[in-house]
Amino acid sequence: MRVAVTGTPGTGKTTAADLLADRLAREADLPALEVIHLNEVLEREGLYTEVDADRESKVADLEGLAEWLDGREDVVIESHLAHHFPADRIVVLRCAPEPLETRLRERGETDAKARENAESEALDVILAEAVEEHGLESVYEIDTTDRDPEAVADALEAVVTGDREPSAGEVDFVGYLT
Numbered sequence: 001m002r003v004a005v006t007g008t009p010g011t012g013k014t015t016a017a018d019l020l021a022d023r024l025a026r027e028a029d030l031p032a033l034e035v036i037h038l039n040e041v042l043e044r045e046g047l048y049t050e051v052d053a054d055r056e057s058k059v060a061d062l063e064g065l066a067e068w069l070d071g072r073e074d075v076v077i078e079s080h081l082a083h084h085f086p087a088d089r090i091v092v093l094r095c096a097p098e099p100l101e102t103r104l105r106e107r108g109e110t111d112a113k114a115r116e117n118a119e120s121e122a123l124d125v126i127l128a129e130a131v132e133e134h135g136l137e138s139v140y141e142i143d144t145t146d147r148d149p150e151a152v153a154d155a156l157e158a159v160v161t162g163d164r165e166p167s168a169g170e171v172d173f174v175g176y177l178t
């Protein structure tokens with residue numbers, strides 16, 4: 001089974017996926033899935049096509065990443081790009097825009113980048129892409145706004161074990177737009 005963990009930067013994907021990886025390694029009754037941090041693969045394998053000078057970010061080579069993922073089936077793929085690849089279950093982590101902006105600033109992102117990501121989160125951009133690419137029946141939303149990382153990992157674990165139902169469209173941040 002392939003599980004994609006996606007969401008706007010700052011929603012807590014890396015943190016929750018690391019906690020899940022510990023549990024998957026320790027607990028024998030959980031499925032044997034390997035957690036892949038796709039952005040690390042992108043860096044290590046040089047799977048980006050160019051560096052976008054203005055935004056100082058790399059443009060992912062999606063075809064190259066898809067080829068790298070080909071044949072890796074029992075995995076949890078963590079990345080804001082994870083929903084662009086074939087997967088059985090797609091988890092979209094969410095966070096209300098204001099706290100998201102704060103998380104990103106505290107992580108050292110520029111004000112512009114923090115703001116841009118908060119706006120993208122308010123507009124459900126990644127959720128909409130995930131639903132468009134995979135359909136409502138495979139998309140799960142987890143609101144991390146008032147959940148600590150262990151509680152987010154609990155929800156993620158429930159998706160992996162089949163104890164959580166698909167839930168796209170539950171989270172709504174439009175009211176946060178000013």
Ligand SMILES: Nc1ncnc2c1ncn2[C@@H]1O[C@H](COP(=O)(O)OP(=O)(O)O)[C@@H](O)[C@H]1O
Binds near residue numbers: 008016106147148
């Ligand atoms: N559930 C959470 N509640 C509050 N803060 C969190 C939570 N999960 C992660 N964080 C913090 O938010 C920031 C972004 O988390 P990170 O896991 O790197 O997000 P992502 O991988 O989605 O970009 C980090 O500083 C992290 O410590």
